[in-house]
Amino acid sequence: MRGLSLSPVVLPEVRREAGVELRKARLEDVDAIYWLIRYWAEKGLMLVRSHSHLYENIRDFWVLEDEDGQIVGTVALHVLWRDLAEIRGLAVHPTRQGQGLGRWLVLGAEREARDLGLPRVFAWTLQVNFFRALGYRVTSREALPPKVWSECNACPFYENCREIAVIKEFSPGAFRG
Numbered sequence: 001m002r003g004l005s006l007s008p009v010v011l012p013e014v015r016r017e018a019g020v021e022l023r024k025a026r027l028e029d030v031d032a033i034y035w036l037i038r039y040w041a042e043k044g045l046m047l048v049r050s051h052s053h054l055y056e057n058i059r060d061f062w063v064l065e066d067e068d069g070q071i072v073g074t075v076a077l078h079v080l081w082r083d084l085a086e087i088r089g090l091a092v093h094p095t096r097q098g099q100g101l102g103r104w105l106v107l108g109a110e111r112e113a114r115d116l117g118l119p120r121v122f123a124w125t126l127q128v129n130f131f132r133a134l135g136y137r138v139t140s141r142e143a144l145p146p147k148v149w150s151e152c153n154a155c156p157f158y159e160n161c162r163e164i165a166v167i168k169e170f171s172p173g174a175f176r177g
């Protein structure tokens with residue numbers, strides 16, 4: 001059974017060609033988001049997020065739902081300060097990689113950021129080239145305010161962090177709409 005803590009995550013099978021819709025997450029999506037993130041966390045590509053974290057932060061999350069009702073992607077936009085938000089929890093179902101869904105999710109989060117009036121977003125990531133393809137640049141940790149390390153204390157990789165900070169500044173004309 002999928003819920004046993006030591007068994008590897010087995011995600012639901014999805015159809016690669018199924019149509020997809022981007023929408024804000026709902027509470028009923030939390031299990032699917034949890035397993036999708038945990039699938040990649042077990043491969044060392046992202047941090048696992050607890051159910052508690054997901055429920056508390058559900059309003060940050062977007063999901064891609066396919067026409068069969070399966071959640072095939074997720075992302076969160078977490079506002080940290082008046083001029084900065086973090087893109088977190090970005091994950092695409094393994095069967096649906098390389099179809100532009102990751103880009104769609106990040107652009108959705110960026111649109112929300114611009115609508116809120118944020119001038120920039122950043123992410124901690126091991127997928128630097130993916131973010132570069134979307135117009136992000138690598139930045140130094142020191143260039144970001146200490147707020148961005150808010151979650152580091154609880155991170156199992158605190159002593160040995162490999163994640164790289166990437167940032168995207170929106171051009172003034174691209175703010176709302």
Ligand SMILES: CC(C)(COP(=O)(O)OP(=O)(O)OC[C@H]1O[C@@H](n2cnc3c(N)ncnc32)[C@H](O)[C@@H]1OP(=O)(O)O)[C@@H](O)C(=O)NCCC(=O)NCCS
Nearest residue numbers: 040045090091092097098099100101102103125129130133
């Ligand atoms: C990273 C991830 C979200 C990308 O999603 P995806 O749907 O496969 O990516 P897309 O198809 O939208 O790709 C968008 C662009 O990025 C490029 N790209 C995607 N993954 C890439 C990678 N790992 N390295 C370099 N470029 C990459 C694509 O070629 C594409 O560029 P193009 O439009 O110029 O052809 C997905 O691979 C994933 O879920 N990875 C595991 C979890 C993870 O690492 N999450 C990131 C945590 S910050």
